[in-house]
Amino acid sequence: xxxxxxxxxxxxxxxxxxxxxxxxxxxxxxxxxxxxxxxxxxxxxxxxxxxxxxxxxxxxxxxxxxxxxxxxxxxxxxxxxxxxxxxxxxxxxxxxxxxxxxxxxxxxxxxxxxxxxxxxxxxxxxxxxxxxxxxxxxxxxxxxxxxxxxxxxxxxxxxxxxxxxxxxxxxxxxxxxxxxxxxxxxxxxxxxxxxxxxxxxxxxxxxxxxxxxxxxxxxxxxxxxxxxxxxxxxxxxxxxxxxxxxxxxxxxxxxxxxxxxxxxxxxxxxxxxxxxxxxxxxxxxxxxxxxxxxxxxxxxxxxxxxxxxxxxxxxxxxxxxxxxxxxxxxxxxxxxxxxxxxxxxxxxxxxxxxxxxxxxxxxxxxxxxxxxxxxxxxxxxxxxxxxxxxxxxxxxxxxxxxxxxxxxxxxxxxxxxxxxxxxxxxxxxxxxxxxxxxxxxxxxxxxxxxxxxxxxxxxxxxxxxxxxxxxxxxxxx
Amino acid sequence: xxxxxxxxxxxxxxxxxxxxxxxxxxxxxxxxxxxxxxxxxxxxxxxxxxxxxxxxxxxxxxxxxxxxxxxxxxxxxxxxxxxxxxxxxxxxxxxxxxxxxxxxxxxxxxxxxxxxxxxxxxxxxxxxxxxxxxxxxxxxxxxxxxxxxxxxxxxxxxxxxxxxxxxxxxxxxx
Numbered sequence: 001x002x003x004x005x006x007x008x009x010x011x012x013x014x015x016x017x018x019x020x021x022x023x024x025x026x027x028x029x030x031x032x033x034x035x036x037x038x039x040x041x042x043x044x045x046x047x048x049x050x051x052x053x054x055x056x057x058x059x060x061x062x063x064x065x066x067x068x069x070x071x072x073x074x075x076x077x078x079x080x081x082x083x084x085x086x087x088x089x090x091x092x093x094x095x096x097x098x099x100x101x102x103x104x105x106x107x108x109x110x111x112x113x114x115x116x117x118x119x120x121x122x123x124x125x126x127x128x129x130x131x132x133x134x135x136x137x138x139x140x141x142x143x144x145x146x147x148x149x150x151x152x153x154x155x156x157x158x159x160x161x162x163x164x165x166x167x168x169x170x171x172x173x174x175x176x177x178x179x180x181x182x183x184x185x186x187x188x189x190x191x192x193x194x195x196x197x198x199x200x201x202x203x204x205x206x207x208x209x210x211x212x213x214x215x216x217x218x219x220x221x222x223x224x225x226x227x228x229x230x231x232x233x234x235x236x237x238x239x240x241x242x243x244x245x246x247x248x249x250x251x252x253x254x255x256x257x258x259x260x261x262x263x264x265x266x267x268x269x270x271x272x273x274x275x276x277x278x279x280x281x282x283x284x285x286x287x288x289x290x291x292x293x294x295x296x297x298x299x300x301x302x303x304x305x306x307x308x309x310x311x312x313x314x315x316x317x318x319x320x321x322x323x324x325x326x327x328x329x330x331x332x333x334x335x336x337x338x339x340x341x342x343x344x345x346x347x348x349x350x351x352x353x354x355x356x357x358x359x360x361x362x363x364x365x366x367x368x369x370x371x372x373x374x375x376x377x378x379x380x381x382x383x384x385x386x387x388x389x390x391x392x393x394x395x396x397x398x399x400x401x402x403x404x405x406x407x408x409x410x411x412x413x414x415x416x417x418x419x420x421x422x423x424x425x426x427x428x429x430x431x432x433x434x435x436x437x438x439x440x441x442x443x444x445x446x447x448x449x450x451x452x453x454x455x456x457x458x459x460x461x462x463x464x465x466x467x468x469x470x471x472x473x474x475x476x477x
Numbered sequence: 478x479x480x481x482x483x484x485x486x487x488x489x490x491x492x493x494x495x496x497x498x499x500x501x502x503x504x505x506x507x508x509x510x511x512x513x514x515x516x517x518x519x520x521x522x523x524x525x526x527x528x529x530x531x532x533x534x535x536x537x538x539x540x541x542x543x544x545x546x547x548x549x550x551x552x553x554x555x556x557x558x559x560x561x562x563x564x565x566x567x568x569x570x571x572x573x574x575x576x577x578x579x580x581x582x583x584x585x586x587x588x589x590x591x592x593x594x595x596x597x598x599x600x601x602x603x604x605x606x607x608x609x610x611x612x613x614x615x616x617x618x619x620x621x622x623x624x625x626x627x628x629x630x631x632x633x634x635x636x637x638x639x640x641x642x643x644x645x646x647x648x649x650x651x
Contacts, residue, residue: 030516030615155551163559166552167566172576175551179584186591194516194613200651201610217595218602218651221612225598226518227529232594235537236587243583250576454615455517476520 019462019469022305024116027457030450036297037195037446038202043296044443055436062429067142070422075145077422083414084403088423089143091398092430094272095279096136097177097251098394102280103129104184104244106313108237116473117309119456120301123449124291125284126188131437132283133181135430140177142426169253176250180243187236190229193219195446211444248276255401261339262332262347262405271324278321278363279394281314282387287438289384291447301448304378311377314386318367325363343408347400351417355396355404362393482628485607485646486619486635493639494617495524500634506621514608514618533593540589541582548581549574605648620646 020026028036070077080087103125110118141147153164153174164171197219200212219225252272255263265271288310292302332340348356366389370376377383403418420427441447459476462469488494494513501511508527513519521528552574560568594600612618619640623631632643 030613034614155555163555163561165561165563166555166577167563167570167573172573172580175577175580179580182584183587186587190591190594197651198516198613201613213603213651214601216651217598217600218604218606219598219600220606220608220651221514221516222512223519223521223526223529224512224531226515227531228533228594228597230518231531231533232537232590235534235590239583239586239590243580243587246576246579451517458517476523 019471021303022471023120023301023303023453024456024460025462025471026300027454028300030454033448033450033453034198034202036300037448037450038199040296040298041199041443041446048294048439052436052439055432055439058432059429059436062425063138063433066422066425066429070142070145070426071147079419079421079423081416083409083411083416084406084418086143086406087403087418088399088420088427089139091395091402092139092427093136093143094251094398094402095395096132096139096430096434097248098276098279098398099283099391100129100132100136100180100184100280101244101248101273101276102284103127103132104187104240105277105280106284107187108240108244111233111237112241115309116456116460117305119452120448121284121288121306122452123188123192123445124287124447126184127438127441127447128280128283128287129184130181130188131434131441132280133177133184134437135434136177137181138433139430169250169257172250173254176243176247180247183236183240183243187233187240190233190236191449191452192445193217193229194221194451195449197221198450199446245273248273255405260406260409261337262343262401262408265328265331267324267327267331271321271328274317274320274324275394275397278314278317279391281310281317282390282394285310285314285383285387286391289380289387291442292380295442295447298448301453304380307380307383308374308378311371311383311386314367314383314390315371315377318364318371318390322364339408339410343405346408347404350404352400352404355400359393359396359400362389363397366390366393480625481622482625482645483607483620483622484628484631484643485609486621486640486643487609487611488617488619488640490639491519491523491617494619497619497635497638497640498524498526500638501619501621501631504623504627504631504634506623511619511621514612514620516613516615519617532597533590536593536596537586537590540592541586543589544582544585545578547585548578551581552577603651605650607646607648608651609646616641 078087078089106118106125107122111122141150144150153171155164164174166172193216196212196216200209200216203209203212249269249272252268256265256268258264285307288302288306292298329344332344335341347353367386370382370386403420407415407418409415455476459474461472461474463472464470486497488497498511498513502508502525511526513524513526553569556568562568607620609616609618619635621631628645635643
């Protein structure tokens with residue numbers, strides 16, 4: 001006698017899956033969701049203010065006092081000298097621009113592709129973009145040294161009658177980063193308007209009422225207002241994606257356009273873009289974990305499914321990063337150029353060899369070892385830990401490219417190991433300022449786009465097919 | 478003295494709101510004399526409303542074309558006016574021109590789309606308006622004008638369609 005089919009070894013876990021574990025299938029009345037988000041904003045513990053105070057003190061010391069010293073006494077306080085004129089300030093610039101990429105990536109690309117799980121965390125990611133770019137901008141100013149002469153880069157006549165040279169990648173950088181900062185801030189603000197109107201409606205008197213009233217611009221939600229808003233958001237979602245790609249490509253050209261060994265690479269553009277997404281996606285995981293753990297009611301909005309989505313993207317991006325890293329590694333390895341080979345050997349076997357191995361472990365080994373498993377991806381603290389390690393790895397990658405990379409050049413008599421000095425407290429200052437801005441924003445603006453969550457919940461329903469309830473999505477947009 | 482009254486009908490859901498709008502059309506209220514106010518965007522076809530007109534895309538395209546000219550001015554106009562000779566480099570380079578022009582075009586497109594959203598929506602506007610905070614809590618409001626003498630007929634018909642309340646509305650500060 002033959003069997004018709006082999007029996008399953010064990011029942012599928014999915015058979016017992018409750019669809020209501022997904023936010024889109026677990027709707028609450030809009031008024032209740034509004035109340036939850038507002039309560040989360042206005043519930044602050046003493047620990048919150050203690051942490052805020054500590055961060056503010058760090059910012060005042062490192063970005064106030066230390067920067068003042070750097071301006072008054074000059075770049076001699078930093079570790080930069082021949083041949084390492086590009087040090088940690090530029091590492092931080094590239095790092096923070098990278099962090100800023102995930103906001104746009106998650107919000108714009110997932111919006112364009114209509115990925116529904118994006119809805120509750122797009123704003124948290126967009127906010128990262130704006131605050132990350134603030135740190136990137138500050139880091140460039142630190143590197144500039146004589147910050148009061150920044151206007152020399154603007155296309156206005158100055159007393160020296162020298163106009164900015166648009167042949168230079170540094171000028172392309174200025175244009176691209178300015179465009180990205182302005183556009184991503186506008187893109188953050190647009191979907192915020194209906195939530196600011198909601199906050200206005202639910203706030204009774206006081207300065208906060210005026211704050212929301214002014215920022216909500218008089219929005220009511222008429223047909224015309226929604227049409228204008230969604231049209232503008234669609235334009236931004238499509239247009240900001242190529243700008244995002246262009247920004248980090250241009251950042252890579254700051255290096256690749258030079259004839260320095262180790263930098264002059266045709267693959268640097270896409271390699272930098274994917275690196276930016278790698279660190280940015282990881283930062284989103286950290287931010288979501290922190291928000292979920294610290295903000296009241298956020299466990300309703302940010303769920304295991306969202307960590308799963310981020311985790312899958314992190315794994316995918318990690319693989320893509322490894323592919324581009326290998327591309328960038330292979331050519332100097334086999335290419336036979338003496339100087340390229342020297343840079344590579346110095347990076348791997350020089351005094352900072354452990355940074356190279358740490359980078360590879362953090363960027364490839366850790367994510368690949370953990371993120372393949374759905375259960376682990378859905379564990380918030382574990383995903384945030386992987387995210388933290390990826391960010392350590394990505395910061396080290398920029399450190400290896402910039403100050404370590406410039407140590408080896410075609411003039412061996414200038415070779416010198418770079419050691420950061422005042423850069424260390426100022427770097428800590430940028431991290432403190434990022435966290436401080438984020439913490440203050442979490443108490444002022446709704447970090448959950450409630451109207452987008454409700455819109456998604458209205459469009460989702462469960463349909464009985466056979467013995468199962470399956471998710472169905474209606475095209476209501 | 479005005480011979481029309483402005484009423485605000487509140488609905489819990491989209492279906493009764495669509496039915497209420499049907500009733501208003503049957504009573505001869507023109508599309509331009511009604512407005513739907515909601516906490517989420519609602520496709521016009523769901524409520525049987527004509528598509529809302531927006532000029533945001535056109536304004537954005539205008540901004541993009543301004544951006545093209547600004548980019549071309551930066552990359553070609555400035556070196557033309559103030560030539561800066563750097564060894565071996567072209568004064569009017571094409572690749573660099575593409576980069577700067579691209580960035581300025583996108584900045585123009587998005588900047589003007591943002592401004593266009595303000596202009597087309599009449600933002601910012603802090604004057605009193607017909608509104609109730611229940612809308613941002615998920616209710617659908619239909620705002621319309623009707624002849625003052627026939628007010629009761631409209632209220633009754635809309636309540637029959639499922640309106641929770643139909644009341645004369647006065648403009649208030651938001």
